[in-house]
Protein backbone atom coordinates (compact mmCIF):
# COMPACT_ATOMS: atom_id res chain seq x y z
CA UNK A 119 0.00 0.00 0.00
CA UNK A 120 1.94 3.02 -1.28
CA UNK A 121 -0.49 5.61 0.06
CA UNK A 122 -1.92 4.09 3.28
CA UNK A 123 -3.86 6.80 5.19
CA UNK A 124 -2.56 9.59 2.93
CA UNK A 125 -5.16 12.35 2.47
CA UNK A 126 -5.23 13.39 -1.18
CA UNK A 127 -7.26 16.14 -2.90
CA UNK A 128 -7.92 15.59 -6.63
CA UNK A 129 -9.16 18.42 -8.88
CA UNK A 130 -10.39 17.73 -12.39
CA UNK A 131 -12.46 14.53 -12.28
CA UNK A 132 -15.33 15.05 -14.74
CA UNK A 133 -16.27 11.51 -15.82
CA UNK A 134 -14.99 7.92 -16.00
CA UNK A 135 -12.68 8.79 -18.93
CA UNK A 136 -10.92 11.59 -17.01
CA UNK A 137 -7.21 11.12 -16.26
CA UNK A 138 -8.19 12.23 -12.74
CA UNK A 139 -10.47 9.15 -12.54
CA UNK A 140 -7.48 6.87 -13.26
CA UNK A 141 -5.47 8.72 -10.62
CA UNK A 142 -8.29 8.45 -8.05
CA UNK A 143 -8.58 4.71 -8.77
CA UNK A 144 -4.82 4.12 -8.29
CA UNK A 145 -4.66 6.24 -5.13
CA UNK A 146 -7.72 4.46 -3.67
CA UNK A 147 -6.19 1.05 -4.47
CA UNK A 148 -3.04 2.16 -2.61
CA UNK A 149 -5.00 3.05 0.52
CA UNK A 150 -5.40 6.83 0.18
CA UNK A 151 -8.34 8.82 1.59
CA UNK A 152 -9.73 11.02 -1.23
CA UNK A 153 -11.39 14.39 -1.65
CA UNK A 154 -12.67 15.20 -5.14
CA UNK A 155 -13.73 18.59 -6.51
CA UNK A 156 -16.32 19.20 -9.21
CA UNK A 157 -16.56 22.35 -11.33
CA UNK A 158 -20.22 23.20 -10.71
CA UNK A 159 -23.73 21.74 -10.27
CA UNK A 160 -23.64 20.50 -13.88
CA UNK A 161 -20.86 18.04 -12.91
CA UNK A 162 -21.95 17.37 -9.32
CA UNK A 163 -24.35 14.55 -10.20
CA UNK A 164 -21.87 12.63 -12.40
CA UNK A 165 -18.98 13.05 -9.94
CA UNK A 166 -21.23 11.91 -7.05
CA UNK A 167 -22.03 8.73 -9.03
CA UNK A 168 -18.33 8.04 -9.73
CA UNK A 169 -17.41 8.83 -6.10
CA UNK A 170 -19.22 5.63 -5.09
CA UNK A 171 -16.20 3.74 -6.52
CA UNK A 172 -13.93 5.34 -3.90
CA UNK A 173 -15.59 4.71 -0.50
CA UNK A 174 -17.54 7.95 -0.32
CA UNK A 175 -14.78 10.57 -0.66
CA UNK A 176 -15.25 14.19 0.35
CA UNK A 177 -16.98 16.00 -2.56
CA UNK A 178 -16.40 19.75 -2.83
CA UNK A 179 -17.10 22.38 -5.50
CA UNK A 180 -14.24 24.38 -7.00
CA UNK A 181 -14.15 26.71 -9.99
CA UNK A 182 -10.51 27.92 -10.08
CA UNK A 183 -11.50 31.02 -12.08
CA UNK A 184 -13.28 32.35 -8.99
CA UNK A 185 -10.60 33.49 -6.54
CA UNK A 186 -12.69 33.04 -3.37
CA UNK A 187 -13.48 29.39 -4.16
CA UNK A 188 -9.89 28.24 -3.59
CA UNK A 189 -9.47 29.45 0.05
CA UNK A 190 -13.01 28.21 0.73
CA UNK A 191 -12.07 24.77 -0.60
CA UNK A 192 -9.05 24.53 1.71
CA UNK A 193 -11.06 25.82 4.68
CA UNK A 194 -13.39 22.85 4.11
CA UNK A 195 -10.40 20.46 3.86
CA UNK A 196 -8.99 21.89 7.10
CA UNK A 197 -12.37 21.42 8.86
CA UNK A 198 -12.77 17.81 7.64
CA UNK A 199 -9.17 16.56 7.65
CA UNK A 200 -6.93 19.09 9.45
CA UNK A 201 -3.99 18.34 7.18
CA UNK A 202 -3.38 17.34 3.54
CA UNK A 203 -0.71 15.02 2.11
CA UNK A 204 -1.30 15.22 -1.64
CA UNK A 205 -2.76 17.55 -4.27
CA UNK A 206 -3.55 16.45 -7.85
CA UNK A 207 -4.03 19.24 -10.41
CA UNK A 208 -5.74 17.82 -13.51
CA UNK A 209 -7.48 20.95 -14.77
CA UNK A 210 -7.13 22.77 -18.09
CA UNK A 211 -9.26 24.78 -20.50
CA UNK A 212 -8.87 26.80 -23.69
CA UNK A 213 -11.50 28.09 -26.11
CA UNK A 214 -12.12 25.67 -28.94
CA UNK A 215 -11.27 28.27 -31.61
CA UNK A 216 -7.79 28.56 -30.05
CA UNK A 217 -7.20 24.79 -30.40
CA UNK A 218 -7.10 24.87 -34.18
CA UNK A 219 -5.95 27.12 -37.06
CA UNK A 220 -3.01 29.53 -36.98
CA UNK A 221 -1.44 30.20 -33.57
CA UNK A 222 -0.70 33.82 -34.61
CA UNK A 223 -4.48 34.41 -34.65
CA UNK A 224 -4.80 33.69 -30.91
CA UNK A 225 -6.77 36.41 -29.09
CA UNK A 226 -5.54 38.11 -25.91
CA UNK A 227 -8.67 36.89 -24.04
CA UNK A 228 -8.20 33.32 -25.27
CA UNK A 229 -4.52 33.32 -24.34
CA UNK A 230 -5.19 34.69 -20.83
CA UNK A 231 -8.12 32.31 -20.23
CA UNK A 232 -5.95 29.27 -21.05
CA UNK A 233 -3.15 30.58 -18.81
CA UNK A 234 -5.54 31.39 -15.96
CA UNK A 235 -7.30 28.02 -15.79
CA UNK A 236 -4.53 25.70 -17.02
CA UNK A 237 -1.43 27.26 -15.45
CA UNK A 238 -1.97 29.97 -12.79
CA UNK A 239 -4.47 27.76 -10.91
CA UNK A 240 -1.57 25.46 -9.87
CA UNK A 241 0.16 28.32 -8.07
CA UNK A 242 -3.07 29.53 -6.45
CA UNK A 243 -3.93 26.00 -5.23
CA UNK A 244 -0.36 25.40 -3.97
CA UNK A 245 -0.44 28.66 -1.98
CA UNK A 246 -3.52 27.51 -0.02
CA UNK A 247 -2.38 23.89 0.25
CA UNK A 248 0.94 24.91 1.85
CA UNK A 249 -0.41 25.59 5.39
CA UNK A 250 -2.11 22.16 5.40
CA UNK A 251 1.00 20.36 4.11
CA UNK A 252 3.96 22.05 5.79
CA UNK A 253 3.67 20.16 9.09
CA UNK A 254 4.24 16.64 7.62
CA UNK A 255 5.35 17.61 4.10
CA UNK A 256 3.34 16.94 0.95
CA UNK A 257 3.34 16.15 -2.76
CA UNK A 258 1.73 18.17 -5.55
CA UNK A 259 1.40 16.90 -9.13
CA UNK A 260 -0.03 18.42 -12.31
CA UNK A 261 -0.75 17.11 -15.81
CA UNK A 262 1.05 18.36 -18.92
CA UNK A 263 1.51 17.20 -22.52
CA UNK A 264 4.43 17.03 -24.99
CA UNK A 265 2.88 19.99 -26.82
CA UNK A 266 4.09 22.11 -23.91
CA UNK A 267 7.72 21.25 -24.76
CA UNK A 268 7.58 21.02 -28.59
CA UNK A 269 5.18 22.37 -31.22
CA UNK A 270 2.30 19.93 -31.83
CA UNK A 271 -0.04 20.97 -34.65
CA UNK A 272 -3.38 22.42 -33.35
CA UNK A 273 -2.38 22.25 -29.66
CA UNK A 274 -1.54 25.98 -30.01
CA UNK A 275 -2.60 28.09 -27.01
CA UNK A 276 -2.78 25.03 -24.72
CA UNK A 277 0.87 24.25 -25.51
CA UNK A 278 1.92 27.69 -24.30
CA UNK A 279 -0.25 27.21 -21.19
CA UNK A 280 1.41 23.83 -20.51
CA UNK A 281 4.89 25.37 -20.89
CA UNK A 282 3.81 27.92 -18.28
CA UNK A 283 2.37 25.13 -16.06
CA UNK A 284 5.58 23.05 -16.24
CA UNK A 285 7.82 26.00 -15.41
CA UNK A 286 5.42 27.05 -12.62
CA UNK A 287 5.84 23.53 -11.16
CA UNK A 288 9.64 23.98 -11.10
CA UNK A 289 9.46 27.43 -9.43
CA UNK A 290 6.94 25.99 -6.92
CA UNK A 291 9.28 23.04 -6.27
CA UNK A 292 12.00 25.58 -5.50
CA UNK A 293 9.92 27.84 -3.21
CA UNK A 294 8.06 25.04 -1.39
CA UNK A 295 11.00 22.65 -0.96
CA UNK A 296 12.03 24.10 2.42
CA UNK A 297 8.54 23.19 3.73
CA UNK A 298 8.93 19.57 2.64
CA UNK A 299 6.49 20.02 -0.21
CA UNK A 300 7.39 18.44 -3.57
CA UNK A 301 5.97 19.52 -6.94
CA UNK A 302 6.19 17.32 -10.06
CA UNK A 303 4.76 17.06 -13.56
CA UNK A 304 3.16 14.01 -15.17
CA UNK A 305 3.14 14.23 -18.98
CA UNK A 306 0.81 11.54 -20.41
CA UNK A 307 0.61 10.52 -24.05
CA UNK A 308 -2.69 11.29 -25.82
CA UNK A 309 -5.72 9.67 -24.11
CA UNK A 310 -9.34 9.77 -25.35
CA UNK A 311 -10.96 12.00 -22.72
CA UNK A 312 -13.88 14.46 -22.83
CA UNK A 313 -11.34 17.29 -23.10
CA UNK A 314 -9.39 15.62 -25.91
CA UNK A 315 -12.54 15.56 -28.03
CA UNK A 316 -12.31 19.38 -28.13
CA UNK A 317 -9.03 19.38 -30.07
CA UNK A 318 -9.04 19.39 -33.88
CA UNK A 319 -7.31 16.31 -35.32
CA UNK A 320 -7.05 14.49 -31.98
CA UNK A 321 -8.14 11.11 -33.35
CA UNK A 322 -5.44 11.27 -36.01
CA UNK A 323 -2.75 11.94 -33.40
CA UNK A 324 -4.01 9.07 -31.23
CA UNK A 325 -3.64 6.62 -34.11
CA UNK A 326 -0.31 8.08 -35.27
CA UNK A 327 1.14 7.87 -31.74
CA UNK A 328 -0.12 4.32 -31.30
CA UNK A 329 1.83 3.24 -34.37
CA UNK A 330 4.99 5.18 -33.58
CA UNK A 331 5.62 4.65 -29.85
CA UNK A 332 8.43 2.31 -28.69
CA UNK A 333 5.79 0.19 -26.88
CA UNK A 334 3.51 0.30 -29.98
CA UNK A 335 0.40 1.24 -28.02
CA UNK A 336 -1.29 4.21 -26.35
CA UNK A 337 -1.26 4.84 -22.59
CA UNK A 338 -4.31 4.43 -20.30
CA UNK A 339 -5.73 6.52 -17.46
CA UNK A 340 -4.87 3.70 -15.03
CA UNK A 341 -1.20 3.73 -16.08
CA UNK A 342 -1.04 7.50 -15.57
CA UNK A 343 -2.70 6.85 -12.18
CA UNK A 344 0.03 4.39 -11.15
CA UNK A 345 2.89 6.83 -11.87
CA UNK A 346 0.90 9.56 -10.12
CA UNK A 347 0.55 7.32 -7.04
CA UNK A 348 4.35 6.88 -7.08
CA UNK A 349 4.90 10.67 -7.20
CA UNK A 350 2.37 11.16 -4.37
CA UNK A 351 4.05 8.44 -2.26
CA UNK A 352 7.18 8.37 -0.11
CA UNK A 353 8.88 6.29 -2.83
CA UNK A 354 9.47 9.57 -4.68
CA UNK A 355 10.51 11.52 -1.54
CA UNK A 356 13.79 12.67 -3.22
CA UNK A 357 12.06 13.73 -6.48
CA UNK A 358 10.86 17.31 -7.01
CA UNK A 359 10.71 19.69 -9.99
CA UNK A 360 10.68 16.62 -12.26
CA UNK A 361 8.60 15.75 -15.34
CA UNK A 362 7.78 12.09 -15.94
CA UNK A 363 6.49 11.21 -19.43
CA UNK A 364 3.90 8.43 -19.14
CA UNK A 365 3.56 7.96 -22.90
CA UNK A 366 4.88 4.50 -23.88
CA UNK A 367 8.08 6.31 -24.88
CA UNK A 368 6.64 8.50 -27.65
CA UNK A 369 8.48 11.65 -26.47
CA UNK A 370 11.89 10.16 -27.46
CA UNK A 371 10.88 9.96 -31.13
CA UNK A 372 11.19 13.03 -33.41
Ligand SMILES: CCCCCCc1ccc(Oc2ccc(Oc3cccc(O)n3)cc2)c(O)c1
Nearest residue numbers: 210211212213214263272273308313314316323
Ligand atom coordinates in the same frame (compact mmCIF):
# COMPACT_ATOMS: atom_id res chain seq x y z
C1 LIG B 1 -3.28 18.21 -31.18
C2 LIG B 1 -2.82 17.57 -29.89
C3 LIG B 1 -3.33 16.15 -29.80
C4 LIG B 1 -2.98 15.51 -28.45
C5 LIG B 1 -3.64 16.28 -27.31
C6 LIG B 1 -3.54 15.48 -25.99
C7 LIG B 1 -4.31 16.25 -24.96
C8 LIG B 1 -5.66 15.97 -24.73
C9 LIG B 1 -6.40 16.68 -23.78
C10 LIG B 1 -5.78 17.70 -23.07
O1 LIG B 1 -6.47 18.45 -22.11
C11 LIG B 1 -7.22 19.52 -22.55
C12 LIG B 1 -8.06 20.11 -21.61
C13 LIG B 1 -8.89 21.17 -21.98
C14 LIG B 1 -8.85 21.62 -23.30
O2 LIG B 1 -9.66 22.66 -23.68
C15 LIG B 1 -10.89 22.31 -24.19
C16 LIG B 1 -11.34 21.00 -24.25
C17 LIG B 1 -12.62 20.77 -24.79
C18 LIG B 1 -13.39 21.82 -25.24
C19 LIG B 1 -12.86 23.11 -25.14
O3 LIG B 1 -13.59 24.14 -25.57
N1 LIG B 1 -11.62 23.33 -24.62
C20 LIG B 1 -7.99 21.03 -24.23
C21 LIG B 1 -7.16 19.96 -23.84
C22 LIG B 1 -4.43 17.99 -23.29
O4 LIG B 1 -3.88 18.99 -22.56
C23 LIG B 1 -3.69 17.28 -24.23
